[in-house]
Amino acid sequence: MELPKNYNHLETEGRIYKLWEESGFFNPDNLPLRRAQGKPAKTFSIVLPPPNVTGILHMGSALMLALEDIMIRYQRMRGKRALWLPGTDSAAIATQARVEKDIHKKEGENRHDLGREELLKRIDKFVEENKATILSQIRAMGASVDWSRYAYTMDEKRYKAVMTAFVRMYEADLIYRGNRVVNWDPKGQTTISDDEIVYEERPAKLYTFRYGKDFPIPIATTRPETKLGDTGVAVHPEGKYKKYIGQEFNLEFCGEKLNIKIVGDESVDQEFGTGAVGLTPAHSMIDWEIGQRHGLAVKQIINEYARMTVDGEMKDKKTTEAREIVIDWLKKQGLLEKEESITQNVATAERTGGIVEPLPKLQWFITVNKEIGGRGKTLKDLMREPVANGDIRIIPEHYSKTYFHWIDNLRDWCISRQIWFGHRIPIWYKGDEIYCGVEAPKDDGPAPLPDRQAGAKASAGKWEQDPDVLDTWFSSALWTFSTLGWPEKTADLKTYHPTDILETGYDILFFWVARMIMMSEFHLQQVPFRTVYLHGLVRDEKGQKISKSLGNNIDPLEMMRKYGADAVRVSLIAGTAAGTDIKISEHKIRGYRNFSNKIWNTARFVLMSTDNVNMEAELTAEDRMIMDELGALSVEVTKDIEEYRFYLAAEKLYHYVWHTFADKILEEAKVKLAGKDAKVKASAQRMLMEVLATCLKLLHPFMPFVTEELYGKLPLSGKKMLMIESWPT
């Protein structure tokens, strides 16, 4: 048989993917399972970290797909009941912002002009129109996901899971409504969680001043305008200002009446600044916490649009304008003692880039430090324990430390968001009654749950649902089991949960991994996965982050068109251990395209030289040795895969195929094939065919397209589709 001279990925990939998909073997229910020592076949499951439903494939998701496909294809060939469950994420804030922007551009209207219902309709339409893109791109990578189990974070089943999870946690008293200082994004007009903040270093001025001529303690601040909201000053309980603790001062500060209490608090660092902290409980997370400890008043002076709410000259002024006014006033009064230039970290919102304004707001929270009834543990404990006792293994291991560190510093999780796209909070209000449930209670229906939230305002009339939606990570946190049908007791849930591996980027260890552990432990009393494999960030060849603004984007789709999916996959895997960032370049991808072609041509040669090959022919001692050496390599590669060293496995196979099989074995075989000794020739033919077949199997998880295509051409009896062939060891 003779093949074309070069491997043509464009002609091959779509056809092969279709073949796989139509075979039904992506669905583990259809797999020819192998019983292991009389026991039923083991299962192996991965849920795909859902890409943004309206997104396009970038190198990061390409890496994710490549790694997970390697794992699942390997396990499938080992005869396991291998499930890789695909899905997409609604990416609430990002998607809504995108649609709002489009509408504003085209129609000049904002969301309030449209109204909630209409906006949601538009978003759904946008999602529907765009989701095919990401799904076809997942296919293009060769991902062997079970499409029959596809899930979307906003579909019917996931909605039910989210609602059930919320109601159960509310009933367990772990969800509460509280008026607390939250991170408010004035640009996005919503709260965000601590993890959605990105700190940016910026130059700033540190001002040292006194509230008044008779005030005994100087105070430093970078935000003088917030001082209008000060209600206290904290000093160290044993420090130089100890004698003032307990005193109260009433003063007039820039036109505003202040009542300042001096309190002693351990958290004050005597060495820093003036050794005393002006407390603005309404506009600083830390000050709020100190204020809570000492019963200080919370005085809000900045609104949701980052404008001043105080009466007089400053009313409705931007905070930056108010700052100048306060500084002028301080100077005129002779109260400004020092002005220094410093750099400070400014909190900005990850999604919108807006400067975060801490504000007191009535929001919904999940408490992480409260004992769960009947379990004697907090949600924090549930997150910590499985990692601490080894039920969950994090790879690379050093991320465990980072994980614990994060948990130790964890505050309650603010889960309400002031956007419209997402799972709406299943809380209903009528007068001072609060009811938690998916549907509003019928007025003559069952009595609502007792209201634990003191101080709800009375307003007669109908039950009205809370207007907010849940943080998108709330639904993502249920992903390992909501995708398997929870809260129904499905067979899938029983069979595939806990999942085996959660493979994702280290950048969402906290956002997602920790919260999945929390939710699974709480709702199922089970770990969500046994192993967490964290991959690095994909960077350009200079090590810079890939971003639109840098113009250094390497588009995986374009690379796949040019060089083939197999080449893109291996170039992302080779030379990269878990957790380390990956430098990618077109250059590297081209190198692996050449490798695809090398595989093609070794097969081409073998097929040309093995007409009427006898697979029963006796092997010469030399050829047996070649088979033994390949056997040893198989064992090594298997071990590397089992221990998550995919880069090593890929590199070893690359080296073997190119520099041992093609350069040495093939070259030496040419002599034997041309020789007169029939036995030697028959042995060589069989050996070549066997080495080729084994190489294709070992390479298949890494380069599924070219290997499947070639394997289909081998004249072997009893052959199956390569995807479900037995692994060589």
Added chain:
RNA sequence: GCGCGCUUAGCUCAGCGGUAGAGCAUCGCAUUCACAUUGCGAGGGCCGCAGGUUCAAAUCCUGCAGCGCGCACCA
């Protein structure tokens, strides 16, 4: 401030106790022979610095430096 990681050939990285490795790049040579998306060959490294442990250290320990990252702080 606390923590984590990295530092090995021009570049990207493996190796992690026993005489320095790969890929790419560079430089020669070859070519109707499976593949020019090729073959053969060559050059190139005080394995960040300083100590220590050891018969033996790129590899283990300590300290330092540079780079990157996370968390906290940022009064």
